[in-house]
Amino acid sequence: MAPMVAAYHNDVHGGAGKSGIKVTCVTCHLPHDNVLNYIFTKARNGVVEGAIHFFGNPDAIDWHANRAKRDHFVVDEGCIGCHTNYKTNTNISAKGLKMHAHYESLKNTDKKIGCASCHAEVGHHGLKSMLNYYKPEYPYYNGKLDKKKEEVEKKLSETLK
Amino acid sequence: MRSKKTLFSIGFFLLLSALSLIGSETATPSPTKEVPVSAELKEKFPIKAHHAKLSLKCTDCHENQGDNPENFKMIGDEGCLSCHKTKQYLADRLKFMDALHVNPHNSIHDGPKLYCDECHFEHKKSDNMCLSCHSNDVKLWMRETP
Numbered sequence: 001m002a003p004m005v006a007a008y009h010n011d012v013h014g015g016a017g018k019s020g021i022k023v024t025c026v027t028c029h030l031p032h033d034n035v036l037n038y039i040f041t042k043a044r045n046g047v048v049e050g051a052i053h054f055f056g057n058p059d060a061i062d063w064h065a066n067r068a069k070r071d072h073f074v075v076d077e078g079c080i081g082c083h084t085n086y087k088t089n090t091n092i093s094a095k096g097l098k099m100h101a102h103y104e105s106l107k108n109t110d111k112k113i114g115c116a117s118c119h120a121e122v123g124h125h126g127l128k129s130m131l132n133y134y135k136p137e138y139p140y141y142n143g144k145l146d147k148k149k150e151e152v153e154k155k156l157s158e159t160l161k
Numbered sequence: 162m163r164s165k166k167t168l169f170s171i172g173f174f175l176l177l178s179a180l181s182l183i184g185s186e187t188a189t190p191s192p193t194k195e196v197p198v199s200a201e202l203k204e205k206f207p208i209k210a211h212h213a214k215l216s217l218k219c220t221d222c223h224e225n226q227g228d229n230p231e232n233f234k235m236i237g238d239e240g241c242l243s244c245h246k247t248k249q250y251l252a253d254r255l256k257f258m259d260a261l262h263v264n265p266h267n268s269i270h271d272g273p274k275l276y277c278d279e280c281h282f283e284h285k286k287s288d289n290m291c292l293s294c295h296s297n298d299v300k301l302w303m304r305e306t307p
Binding site: 093098102106111118121126128129130132136137138139140141144145147148 | 260303
């Protein structure tokens with residue numbers, strides 16, 4: 001989980017913004033529609049992740065490929081809970097507002113999209129690079145990004161101190 | 162006296178609620194006429210899978226260009242960047258490639274300054290310009306150009 005945590009700390013949602021606000025993991029990654037669903041999902045994730053940790057092989061997980069499923073593990077209510085005015089905020093470009101209206105129009109259809117469909121690295125600034133420092137997508141980079149990884153690890157251990 | 166006060170506060174509350182409704186109307190999307198996408202049109206102007214997944218419509222990119230696809234013009238860098246932010250932003254997304262000087266969005270030859278359509282095409286197969294010289298290496302450095 002180190003690359004995800006490191007990328008989170010480099011993001012405005014992880015305290016890197018002007019205000020220093022930090023959004024918790026569960027704000028975006030657990031459902032908030034009702035408290036039972038929240039507890040159930042949290043418990044199920046705990047069991048599954050615990051099982052993979054102790055009986056499976058966490059190193060074999062292809063995090064690069066998993067990013068394609070981001071709509072599944074990022075919950076929009078989490079985003080909208082803070083960004084309440086995403087349809088009207090005048091700081092958003094005209095194109096942005098048009099696309100947010102588009103999002104709204106697909107909401108209750110089989111073509112539904114999520115916030116993370118477009119906002120690909122939201123919450124984890126530079127996630128693609130960070131994942132590559134830890135485990136390159138292409139063998140060509142193997143061993144050549146270790147210095148970068150060391151830098152990240154050093155910064156991370158200072159942040160988490 | 163007391164009932165008057167209650168009545169007044171209820172009235173005040175109702176007035177506030179009515180006022181709050183005024184601002185709550187959502188912004189209306191631009192009034193461009195939508196182009197119906199027939200199977201024929203889809204074949205003639207196929208779009209990339211990552212854009213199709215978002216159910217993007219013709220006029221989402223071809224803004225203010227009427228409703229006849231035959232007359233649509235290239236949208237240029239400005240059009241792409243209206244969603245994809247800036248060339249520097251795109252270069253930064255591939256920062257890990259900078260370490261080996263193979264970032265296509267920030268190459269040692271051109272920096273983050275190439276035109277989008279030097280490599281990327283929406284309605285036909287993209288063409289990685291790096292390949293014109295580095296024909297054997299590009300497939301080791303990066304995936305096929307989306």
